[in-house]
Amino acid sequence: MSNKxxxxxxxxxxxxxxxxxxxxxYKSRLSNLDFYVSESNSNYQFEVNEKLFFLLNDTSLxxxxxxxxxxxxGDSIVKPGNIDYxxxxxxxxxxxxxxxxxxxxxxxxxxxxxxxxxPRDSLVTLHGVDEGYVGEELVFFxxxxxxxxxxxxxxxxxxxxxxxxxxxYRYSKPGDYRVRLQTNTLKYPIFHNIRILPRFEKVxxxxxxxxxxxxxxxxxxxxxxxADSKVTDRGTFYKNLNYIKxxxxxxxxxxxxxxVNGGRYNDFFSYCQGLHYLENKKRSKIIINKVxxxxxxxxxxxxxxxxxxx
Numbered sequence: 001m002s003n004k005x006x007x008x009x010x011x012x013x014x015x016x017x018x019x020x021x022x023x024x025x026y027k028s029r030l031s032n033l034d035f036y037v038s039e040s041n042s043n044y045q046f047e048v049n050e051k052l053f054f055l056l057n058d059t060s061l062x063x064x065x066x067x068x069x070x071x072x073x074g075d076s077i078v079k080p081g082n083i084d085y086x087x088x089x090x091x092x093x094x095x096x097x098x099x100x101x102x103x104x105x106x107x108x109x110x111x112x113x114x115x116x117x118x119p120r121d122s123l124v125t126l127h128g129v130d131e132g133y134v135g136e137e138l139v140f141f142x143x144x145x146x147x148x149x150x151x152x153x154x155x156x157x158x159x160x161x162x163x164x165x166x167x168x169y170r171y172s173k174p175g176d177y178r179v180r181l182q183t184n185t186l187k188y189p190i191f192h193n194i195r196i197l198p199r200f201e202k203v204x205x206x207x208x209x210x211x212x213x214x215x216x217x218x219x220x221x222x223x224x225x226x227a228d229s230k231v232t233d234r235g236t237f238y239k240n241l242n243y244i245k246x247x248x249x250x251x252x253x254x255x256x257x258x259x260v261n262g263g264r265y266n267d268f269f270s271y272c273q274g275l276h277y278l279e280n281k282k283r284s285k286i287i288i289n290k291v292x293x294x295x296x297x298x299x300x301x302x303x304x305x306x307x308x309x310x
Contacts, residue, residue, distance in 0.1 A: 032057075032058065032061065032232075033097075033103070035056050035097060035105060035107065036277035037055075037107070037273075038053040039051075040052070045260075045265075046109055046270070047114055048089065048114075049086055050087075051086055052085055052087070052109075053082065054084070054097075056097075057232050062080050064080075065100050066099070066101065067079060067098070068097070068098045069098075070098065071093065073089070087111045091110075092109070093111065095107050108273075109270065109273065110266065110270030124144035124183055125142065126179070126181050126190050127142070128140040128141075128179060130195065131195045132196055133198070134196060134197070135170055135199050136170065136199070137168050138168065139166065139168055140152065140167045140169065142165060144185060147183045147184060147263070149163075149183055149184040150162070150163055150164060150165055150167075150181065151182040151183070152179070153180040154177060154179055155177035163262065164261070165263070171196040175195075175196055176193065178194075179191060179193070212296050215248065216292060216293055219291045219293065219302075220291040223240070223272070223288045223291065224287075224288045225240045226275045227276070227286040241269075241272050248299060249298065252298065254269065256268035256300055256302055258302045258304060259301070259304070285308070285309045286307075286308055287306060287307045288304065288306050289305045289306055289307055290305040
């Protein structure tokens, strides 16, 4: 009786080892599974009625498996591979891919509804000072409906100097200048005259710590690290995301409005996900050129100027 019991125990252990040997590699391989979302109009945001592409990092991991995509709004798609989908309403959605009814990978995305543009003859107003000094930070901004493209020329370089809705510019020489602005809503450019006076103080010899500039550059470097990291490198993504969140947002990152290139709006988390997942990293590279925040601590508005290299 004792020998039979020992034999039964040995058989049970052998079966258990066999089961673990079969399923352990499967679970180990699936732990590497991830997906990212790509949009079709290359404007760095997910929009209502835009075709979005949900792409697996390795389709071989799901071959021969039951795969169900859950879109976060009640819709499901049964397909063992990449899919495309259009959301009909704006909002935040938890997208999940489920393998064999057991293993799940999830990701949150934000879908926005863009306002319809006003007619092209909308009135545009250019605001700026009439007089300033060499080296002084002068602020220029516009008002008008439907504007999403700005081309600023400040009359000093002979070329386009800036592309944002609000611009800070420093003149290097005294004189009379004509500021030129062209937008997507204007048939002809508008102008603003400004006189720049010499500054006699040797400001170049006075060095001061620009605390706001230091913070903005730190945030820019963190966003660049997110953009440069591989799609599968979630460690770098969360490390830099949490660094910005913990150091500069007072843990209220969900309330931050991100404005990209002066005209595209995102919440902070969706923007960072877009930097990390949207672009095909083999064919293009996002450059974070400039970052501006509204306040040095607990900022609520983040202006990002970025460009795409292909």
